[in-house]
Amino acid sequence: MIHVLFDEAAISQRIEALAAEIRDAEPRELLVIAILRGSFIFAADLVRALHRVGMAPSVEFMQLASYHSGMASSGQVTIIKDIDNQVTDRDVLLIDDILESGRTLAFAKDLLSARGARRVMAAVLIEKPVPRAVQFTADFVGFQAPDKFLVGYGMDVAHKFRELPFVGMVEPRN
Template sequence: MQRIRGRDLRVLYDAPTIAKRNVELAEEIATAGYVDLLVVSILKGSFIFAADLIRALHTVGLAPEVEFLSLSSYRSGTESSGEVTVLRDIETDVAGRDVLLIDDILESGRTLAFARSLMLSRKAHRVGIAVLLEKPGKLSQPLKADHVGFSCPDYFVVGYGMDVAHAFRELPFVGVVEDE
């Protein structure tokens, strides 16, 4: 247990475990047959995972181009309406290209289903999905990630890019706030 910003956090996946898994994911992606690869990081939560995974992709011999897509779900209170909007779009034409979407977590699947559909509507040849964490049983969309770092218990997780009220993104591990 670590005390950070006055909160008790339990480490779920430590930095060495995440780093090892990123290399394994990169090797898996390298053998998946992507051609003319464009990596699209879904902001904000994936930025640290995407950076580490992209460097690992380089290490295993891939040289993808990189873009960033910022999406948002409209919310009323604490409930998501399920509507996803583009806050910041990519600049690259994806027609005929293989695209790999990178996100921090696959939970409901709304955001990733939207991003995948968007890339396919723009005539991407192939759209793969890589996530650091997947929460089995939480999907509200028929969606499957192609490359999964870890199967995550149903906890609200923070760190390694993921936040609670914009806090804890900087942590080098994925943790669970235990003092709630």
């Protein structure tokens, strides 16, 4: 069973506010990099919201993996698909679905910084208040959520439930 934590209206409203926060950070030559796969719906909605607040970022995709096919992180981040654009002297906004251990975003931020990005920021839809495996703080956070397994709005369990228009918590069956 899936319990709805954040419905469509709440997500939409929060994304509009996030876009304004990002605009107010005054990024220059902004390159948005969506971390696939879980962020694809959030990234699409956030990029459109950035347009509505007067921004025109370039958009790229990077696929990193630490979960593979299970519900627990393997602890090692691997690059499945890298970006094509140069990041030298650009501001970069990483977009990810969820911040838990911090490994994926810290890996991406370090990689892009080493490639010469002027500034690397991160926007996450969900942040869980759990101890991080690595030191990482997101610049823009949609929602705080309990330390439960979440699905919907792009997030999955074994490639299921990504299509749900809300963020839900998987509840064990009794």
